[in-house]
Amino acid sequence: MGLPQSISSLLPKYAAVGAQLAELLVVSAVVYILGRYLLEPAVAWLFARRDLDPTLTRALQKTLHVGVIVATLAVGAAAAGFGGLLGGSALIVAALTLAVGFAAQDVISNFVAGVFIVQDRNFTIDDWIEWDDKAGFIDDIGFRVTRVRTFDNETITVPNTVLATTPVTNRMSNETLRISYTVGIGYDDDIDEATRILLAAAADHDEILDDPEPSVRVAELGDSAVLLQSRFWIDNPDREEFSETRSEYIRTVKERFDDTGIDLSTTTQHELSGELAVDEPPSSRATDQE
Template structure:
């Protein structure tokens, strides 16, 4: 075989490969566009009619989007005739699979954690959560990360495994939320009168529920104050509702106590909501 014939044959092979690549790209693009312009809108329409939870609907739409990409690539490979090429090297495919498996361990673990998060009915988009000393509203739950918007309007990207393996407090998972606030009064002040003021302010507050009814308890005798803890409930809690109810309640208590001559200057406040668990301290060897 002459050099010219060899070059001619090589050129034909490259031309054939070029046509295969063009066919792959064309078929994959057509299938992808059909998926984006037809399949995904139809899926969104069907899911909207089913009135699914917003978090679950977003997750399903993301899965459909990934499926469209996979089907488009598979259709392109099949149309271009690359299936025989890929199947002819089992060793290469196995090596690539192993390498991708090691590289994608974190991605897969976050993906699985995301599935558990999505199926949790107490973990939804727009919920106000607190975890590991941080807090914010859930903006989106992705395959790898969950995006949380902080109260300073910053976006925090949290790996799904972190939320799946860390204790997370959801302030909005129930229809009602209890707010606890502690006031300190002087030892010379009247406890009964202060209790009456705390309850009256709660009764007059338009955002505080009558049922469950507010309560006040003496919780501590500090060095310079008698500590009274006021507990009351709000409905349909969110961050704004929580902040406004607590702020206006504290302000009105301060005003009425000042008018009654009750000293709140020694107050040490503890902002609590929900339940507080205190672990026993570890034993110390002496």
């Protein structure tokens, strides 16, 4: 028994569509493999040879990967004869564009913010940043979010628009960083002697710079203590060096105060702040300068 005439007439059409789909898959697979495993590694090798900024490199590589996917779909559709499928209906195209526009508002705004972040030379991979009482190192800047690794080795996913519109302190954008430490001494203690100890402790530390030179100022007269603020600078700052230098300095000051009998049992106030060097161009994203 033969097939009904209506079905028989449809078979060539189904066969043609099947052939188009097969051609779409084959061509798309070839284009994707060439782009993903030939073009992308070649571009990555070229970037490595030119020693480009890692933040810019990652952004360009991600852009290239998206371009490979778009090219895969476009070339595959064109080769299979599907290139004009949506082009014949302006109404469909307009409706899809409007729907995608509404659905992707946040995505687009985060993408644009990410572009501005990537081109900012004061905002790069591995930088130590602080914003909204949060802090960490930049691990990755994506099209939608920036991933920040906290000091507890947790990962915070931050929308790019947040970092683009919120004041962000970058403590590594310049070559030097100032550390301030405030200590309270008794009213009967010798301010000059305490000042000498604070300056000597800075001068004896290998990581503390001589230029700009350390300084000590009387910061405040508290209810039960005279508050002295010591300021000194470190070079090529990072979180580990920042913490270690501060800790070692405080330890040395405590031991020398004990040796000279300066009273630290009164009310004391410890403040820690980082400030960008005044002789370096300040970051446009830093907000904690005095």
